[in-house]
Amino acid sequence: xxxxxxxxxxxxxxxxxxxxxxxxxxxxxxxxxxxxxxxxxxxxxxxxxxxxxxxxxxxxxxxxxxxxxxxxxxxxxxxxxxxxxxxxxxxxxxxxxxxxxxxxxxxxxxx
Amino acid sequence: xxxxxxxxxxxxxxxxxxxxxxxxxxxxxxxxxxxxxxxxxxxxxxxxxxxxxxxxxxxxxxxxxxxxxxxxxxxxxxxxxxxxxxxxxxxxxxxxxxxxxxxxxxxxxxxxxxxxxx
Numbered sequence: 343x344x345x346x347x348x349x350x351x352x353x354x355x356x357x358x359x360x361x362x363x364x365x366x367x368x369x370x371x372x373x374x375x376x377x378x379x380x381x382x383x384x385x386x387x388x389x390x391x392x393x394x395x396x397x398x399x400x401x402x403x404x405x406x407x408x409x410x411x412x413x414x415x416x417x418x419x420x421x422x423x424x425x426x427x428x429x430x431x432x433x434x435x436x437x438x439x440x441x442x443x444x445x446x447x448x449x450x451x452x453x
Numbered sequence: 454x455x456x457x458x459x460x461x462x463x464x465x466x467x468x469x470x471x472x473x474x475x476x477x478x479x480x481x482x483x484x485x486x487x488x489x490x491x492x493x494x495x496x497x498x499x500x501x502x503x504x505x506x507x508x509x510x511x512x513x514x515x516x517x518x519x520x521x522x523x524x525x526x527x528x529x530x531x532x533x534x535x536x537x538x539x540x541x542x543x544x545x546x547x548x549x550x551x552x553x554x555x556x557x558x559x560x561x562x563x564x565x566x567x568x569x570x571x
Contacts, residue, residue: 385562431495439550440509441560443495
């Protein structure tokens with residue numbers, strides 16, 4: 343199946359700074375790349391996604407970029423706020439419509 | 454429809470017992486996924502249904518695990534002869550997809566069923 347690698351595993355930033363999380367995938371047939379935010383004790387929730395026919399997508403303070411040739415994609419959060427603190431997971435949907443997750447990044451925004 | 458629901462939310466069992474979890478997806482969703490998540494890790498894929506057909510099973514899913522989605526609606530995940538290593542959060546998610554290359558829909562997760570094997 344797909345192999346999704348994510349880094350860093352932990353990230354601390356000062357409030358107002360930017361945070362970047364990077365992921366790579368192995369299956370060139372993967373075509374959909376969502377990012378999920380998971381707060382402690384809660385379910386993962388989608389924050390942004392990108393499809394393989396698009397290189398970049400932005401939604402307010404959150405943006406995602408995709409490089410299909412290199413098979414990597416990144417999450418960018420600008421003007422971070424304490425409520426952005428959570429675990430973030432990238433994922434890749436294979437051609438067989440199966441979604442594989444990265445190992446997660448624990449983001450801490452320091453007020 | 455209030456989203457994906459899972460039952461029970463918590464289950465404590467003794468090693469060797471069987472447990473069954475139920476997932477009710479969002480009603481119009483044709484795809485249903487089961488994941489296992491342990492503390493500090495990402496969700497690990499277990500199995501996936503499109504309508505009532507089980508399309509893929511992870512190598513993680515030993516013979517003790519079985520999943521069904523008999524009418525293409527709710528699904529059950531059964532673990533037989535539980536082991537302490539089965540202790541985890543079992544997450545169900547559903548989505549709608551038409552099958553086209555760029556048609557994948559968002560996966561909506563349930564709250565999960567937390568299993569503790571003593």
